[in-house]
Amino acid sequence: MKLSRRRFLAFTGTTAASAATLGDSLLFNPARAAESSQQPGKVNLDYPTIPVGKAGDLRVGQAVSFTYPDSSSPCNLIKTGRETRGGVGPDSDIVAYSILCTHMGCPVVYSAEERTFKCPCHFSVFDSELNGQMVSGQATESLPRILLSYRASDDSIEAVGVEGLIYGRQANILPSA
Template sequence: MISRGRFIRLGAALGSGAAAGALLTACGGAGSSAGAQKGGSSTKKTIAKAANVPPGSAVKFTDAGQPAVLIHLKSGRFVAYSAVCTHMGCTVAYQKSSGDLVCPCHGSIYDPAHGAKVLRGPAPRPLPKIPVKIERGEIVEV
């Protein structure tokens, strides 16, 4: 038997994945199939074309099968984090108006410009960082 909390998290993850797929398809498929590229001896996952992610916006993607988010900060830097809240595992969302990542379940707020540190709990720790870099105009996981 599955617990109520696990059922809710599973539903949220599936819903987020479906929404992200629809969004990426509508936006021309930037990063939609992960566009794995060979870079020397390692394979790098393409998340999005840098030109398709304006400053102050975000793109959802998956990292090892888990929800993740790429953010183009207003400062011009690109950062990426796990989108799984460190409190109860709900999927956080980017709030364009504030530039923060917000958990819809219990109200935790993270600051992506400062290592996804917790601005307001109950989350106990920052979101895990996903290293990214720009290569040939594309944002790729390192």
Template sequence: MTGQEDEAGCGHRRTASVDRRKVLQWGGAVGLAATGAVPKVSLAQEVTPAVAEKGFPVFEVAPLAKIEVGSEIAFQYPDADSPAVLLRLDRPAEGGIGPGQSIVAYSILCTHKGCPVAFKRSHNMLLCGCHWSSFDPAKAGRMVIGQASEPLPQIALEVSNGVVRAVGVAGLIYGRHTNIR
């Protein structure tokens, strides 16, 4: 085991680079109904045929102009079995894009045992209801308190022609040996 590898709580070996997780793997997504607090943006989406680096698809999440502060957009990335959420925070975020670097996205599968996390706006945290792990979306998904041993996988975003696109994942999605199946 190298210095950048460790054993996730679920027993899966994963690549870890907690400080900004520079080891990015790139991927795409499929649309899903939004969850959590308002306002929300719900858009029909489909995976584009474009393929980014390392075999990951590119997915158009939403037009940048429609993502207001407080928006939550649920989608799936890099495939239909991987629920994720895009958030526009009221503050800058590590890895954020768009106005004030405030737009981020994460897998919502808790890195402890895979329960879905949800954004709790009053706490500015992504919370897991199973064992109450809390992850900070402004700090690359790092856990603040709880049972998990890894940050939430952060979905890399970019803006192209006014559209926010998912293009990768930093960290291993819960339950997987690789992010791309």
């Protein structure tokens, strides 16, 4: 089939316009990236705000269990006893993590002596003072960090979000039944 010059130009013009539109939606867009990074860890999920304890009740090195963002997601609240990255409270030393190992979901156990979480199943180790970063073992992802907020007026700590994907989930907030 022969295309006239005029029809060829019309065809290529339409294709180029479509490609530009498609490219705009697929390519990296710094403006959109900046918009979505304004709430780190929130990733457009509607996380609940749940009270998890009072700072004054915590003891250094003693893990306190709670669940977040729902009852099927076990977590630990830890007072490390020294200023910790992402820590809240009067001493900026209170952090929290999901305790489901990112390898295959076994509950990890906090070791105050080593300041790590250890997995009893295949021995992965996670740093409790470095964003749950994996230190060794089978896991390849850090422990999801529970984002906390501290209110000095009543010494309360609340869980407000999750950074990282909780083991076994496609999204941290389960679809409502």
